Amino acid sequence: MSTATVSRALSQPQRVSENTRARVSKAVDVTGYTMNQAARSLRQRVARTVLVALPDIRNPFFSSILDAVEREAARRGYGILVANLYFGHETVWRLQDLLLSNRADGLLLLDGSVNPNHLRLLTDGPVSIPVVLACEEVPHLNYHKVLTDNAVSAERATRHLIDLGHLDIGHIMGPEHNSAAQDRLTGFTRALSAAHLPVNPNWLFRGNFEMESGFAAAARFMALEHRPTAIFAANDESAIGLLSGLRQHGLACPQDISVVGFDDLEVAPHYWPPLTTIRQPRETLGRMAAETLIDLIEGEHRATTPLRIVLSSELIVRGSTARLSSALSSAVQSAI
Amino acid sequence: MSTATVSRALSQPQRVSENTRARVSKAVDVTGYTMNQAARSLRQRVARTVLVALPDIRNPFFSSILDAVEREAARRGYGILVANLYFGHETVWRLQDLLLSNRADGLLLLDGSVNPNHLRLLTDGPVSIPVVLACEEVPHLNYHKVLTDNAVSAERATRHLIDLGHLDIGHIMGPEHNSAAQDRLTGFTRALSAAHLPVNPNWLFRGNFEMESGFAAAARFMALEHRPTAIFAANDESAIGLLSGLRQHGLACPQDISVVGFDDLEVAPHYWPPLTTIRQPRETLGRMAAETLIDLIEGEHRATTPLRIVLSSELIVRGSTARLSSALSSAVQSAI
DNA sequence: CGACGGCATGTAATCGATTGCATTACCAGC
DNA sequence: GCTGGTAATGCAATCGATTACATGCCGTCG
Numbered sequence: 001m002s003t004a005t006v007s008r009a010l011s012q013p014q015r016v017s018e019n020t021r022a023r024v025s026k027a028v029d030v031t032g033y034t035m036n037q038a039a040r041s042l043r044q045r046v047a048r049t050v051l052v053a054l055p056d057i058r059n060p061f062f063s064s065i066l067d068a069v070e071r072e073a074a075r076r077g078y079g080i081l082v083a084n085l086y087f088g089h090e091t092v093w094r095l096q097d098l099l100l101s102n103r104a105d106g107l108l109l110l111d112g113s114v115n116p117n118h119l120r121l122l123t124d125g126p127v128s129i130p131v132v133l134a135c136e137e138v139p140h141l142n143y144h145k146v147l148t149d150n151a152v153s154a155e156r157a158t159r160h161l162i163d164l165g166h167l168d169i170g171h172i173m174g175p176e177h178n179s180a181a182q183d184r185l186t187g188f189t190r191a192l193s194a195a196h197l198p199v200n201p202n203w204l205f206r207g208n209f210e211m212e213s214g215f216a217a218a219a220r221f222m223a224l225e226h227r228p229t230a231i232f233a234a235n236d237e238s239a240i241g242l243l244s245g246l247r248q249h250g251l252a253c254p255q256d257i258s259v260v261g262f263d264d265l266e267v268a269p270h271y272w273p274p275l276t277t278i279r280q281p282r283e284t285l286g287r288m289a290a291e292t293l294i295d296l297i298e299g300e301h302r303a304t305t306p307l308r309i310v311l312s313s314e315l316i317v318r319g320s321t322a323r324l325s326s327a328l329s330s331a332v333q334s335a336i
Numbered sequence: 337m338s339t340a341t342v343s344r345a346l347s348q349p350q351r352v353s354e355n356t357r358a359r360v361s362k363a364v365d366v367t368g369y370t371m372n373q374a375a376r377s378l379r380q381r382v383a384r385t386v387l388v389a390l391p392d393i394r395n396p397f398f399s400s401i402l403d404a405v406e407r408e409a410a411r412r413g414y415g416i417l418v419a420n421l422y423f424g425h426e427t428v429w430r431l432q433d434l435l436l437s438n439r440a441d442g443l444l445l446l447d448g449s450v451n452p453n454h455l456r457l458l459t460d461g462p463v464s465i466p467v468v469l470a471c472e473e474v475p476h477l478n479y480h481k482v483l484t485d486n487a488v489s490a491e492r493a494t495r496h497l498i499d500l501g502h503l504d505i506g507h508i509m510g511p512e513h514n515s516a517a518q519d520r521l522t523g524f525t526r527a528l529s530a531a532h533l534p535v536n537p538n539w540l541f542r543g544n545f546e547m548e549s550g551f552a553a554a555a556r557f558m559a560l561e562h563r564p565t566a567i568f569a570a571n572d573e574s575a576i577g578l579l580s581g582l583r584q585h586g587l588a589c590p591q592d593i594s595v596v597g598f599d600d601l602e603v604a605p606h607y608w609p610p611l612t613t614i615r616q617p618r619e620t621l622g623r624m625a626a627e628t629l630i631d632l633i634e635g636e637h638r639a640t641t642p643l644r645i646v647l648s649s650e651l652i653v654r655g656s657t658a659r660l661s662s663a664l665s666s667a668v669q670s671a672i
Numbered sequence: 673c674g675a676c677g678g679c680a681t682g683t684a685a686t687c688g689a690t691t692g693c694a695t696t697a698c699c700a701g702c
Numbered sequence: 703g704c705t706g707g708t709a710a711t712g713c714a715a716t717c718g719a720t721t722a723c724a725t726g727c728c729g730t731c732g
Binding site for chain 1: 368370371372373374375377378383385393394395396399400402403406407410415416417418419420430433434436437438439461462547551576577579580583602603605606607608610
């Protein structure tokens with residue numbers, strides 16, 4: 001039997017006779033044969049691997065998306081190669097190398113902080129590499145995207161604070177060049193405007209999505225002469241850092257201050273106080289992003305206009321937010 | 337110029353003349369050439385990729401190790417392929433496939449729950465695959481290992497509780513077939529024995545390293561007639577779940593109960609109360625594991641007896657443990 | 673009966689980089 | 703000027719699976 005027949009028996013069983021198929025699969029069992037992937041990749045010019053680039057793999061938010069991506073990829077016979085970009089501080093060159101050298105067939109980018117021009121080299125170069133953006137957008141790039149509606153969700157979270165009677169509301173922002181952070185800020189200001197509340201620039205704290213930045217914001221918060229009674233944090237980690245910092249300064253949540261987070265980390269319901277937050281459909285997001293990318297690699301959406309899949313998220317009300325007690329409302333105080 | 341010369345210019349620059357080297361690197365710049373990794377892998381029979389198999393990538397403990405591994409691997413020109421084993425529930429077959437099909441050159445196994453016999457097929461088969469175990473041991477396997485001393489650390493953590501005057505100490509265990517969990521249990525009982533304290537089987541709560549299992553343990557804890565005054569949890573996640581559950585039942589930490597965790601997750605210092613815990617050198621562990629594996633792949637430690645690198649960890653005392661107030665000591669109570 | 677279509681299989685080229693061996697070029701020493 | 707040695711380069715085989723094309727076989731239909 002020729003190698004060609006064996007190859008066909010394994011990859012296109014319907015192309016060979018019943019008999020041959022049986023003989024081949026028996027031989028495979030006996031010898032423990034496994035196909036050499038390098039040879040196949042070389043010939044087919046395809047790696048059956050996707051490159052996942054994320055801002056910070058240690059962050060459980062991203063790693064649980066990665067988990068979903070891995071599962072979906074495995075289901076479709078793909079492996080995943082992981083690259084950590086450290087919030088865009090790592091360059092895209094390394095990615096380019098991995099992609100052009102035929103180690104990966106496409107890029108799933110979870111980091112909105114990368115340089116759009118560098119990224120464009122990947123898709124607009126001599127060979128156009130399939131790219132899907134997930135979680136975060138990269139400005140001015142018209143790629144396939146799978147996102148949650150950050151602005152709407154942020155607006156929702158902020159309105160929740162307003163509904164509880166809060167009039168003085170601050171925000172812990174994410175990293176400056178991060179689209180998700182920008183969208184959440186947009187939603188935040190939109191909610192305030194809709195309620196005819198001013199946006200006080202002193203109450204916008206720059207953060208970077210990490211716990212320490214929330215913790216640091218607490219010190220700046222305490223230094224304020226006039227403090228907000230509620231804070232919308234751009235993610236759960238900053239919310240937790242903030243709460244930890246405020247507690248050190250003797251402020252109690254939710255009695256003295258209400259805090260809303262974003263992401264619904266695993267720890268959110270078990271934190272004290274349990275965190276009111278926005279739950280993103282992480283599993284779905286990862287799965288759909290992987291699906292979209294693999295479809296793209298296999299030539300599905302090539303011709304169509306870029307997809308933009310927006311998933312909706314959910315406000316989970318827990319213990320870190322409470323109705324404003326009138327004694328604390330500075331607005332009320334000043335009205336008296 | 338022949339392709340052979342170009343190949344040599346790129347991979348063994350000292351083998352070609354100054355002049356050729358310059359011409360090649362110029363041409364590379366101009367054309368944006370990147371080597372086809374599949375072709376190289378095929379010829380050299382090497383993938384320059386390591387497979388990292390871990391129990392749960394969503395767990396920040398593992399993902400931060402993964403981060404360190406990725407960094408070290410990248411430094412040495414290797415990519416990483418990630419496989420999630422879900423605490424050994426996924427079989428080793430998929431790994432075997434990846435390894436034998438030349439997609440990865442070696443296995444870094446962070447999961448001690450896999451079936452040792454299946455694993456042995458990888459190393460004792462016709463082709464022996466380099467394997468390094470990290471974090472967790474697999475029983476009866478004499479491979480290279482990079483570990484923290486779980487037993488000693490657990491003993492240390494437990495002794496801390498004893499030193500605070502606690503006499504009734506419980507333990508939230510990890511998954512049954514997990515070596516790290518077993519070692520931590522061993523350390524726990526060793527510390528009790530050394531202090532001539534009995535190990536009360538009612539105070540050993542089976543967990544699985546996840547938050548929910550700690551939370552569930554809280555209910556069983558509350559149902560006890562005679563309750564311990566301190567708990568050593570096999571990891572921070574179970575500690576946090578436990579604390580969350582106990583709080584729901586009205587118990588305050590550390591006034592009513594002291595809790596020690598293990599791992600020093602990022603959230604540990606920001607939890608309430610801040611968690612007393614064991615800090616493992618995660619970065620170092622990941623880096624050394626990757627180093628060892630890549631050395632092994634490149635033929636370094638092949639002949640030598642398996643390395644066993646044990647890293648020491650550190651007790652971090654924070655707010656979740658306190659001296660036993662005599663009013664609460666059941667031992668004291670019964671003595672009255 | 674002969675032609676033709678469809679199926680199963682074999683033959684050989686192909687993917688792109690590496691590498692053993694052969695060849696050429698160049699230099700030093702006699 | 704010739705020889706021996708070394709350095710630089712070229713030639714061609716090689717890795718293992720895939721696949722275009724060719725071949726052979728069988729059954730059907732005009």
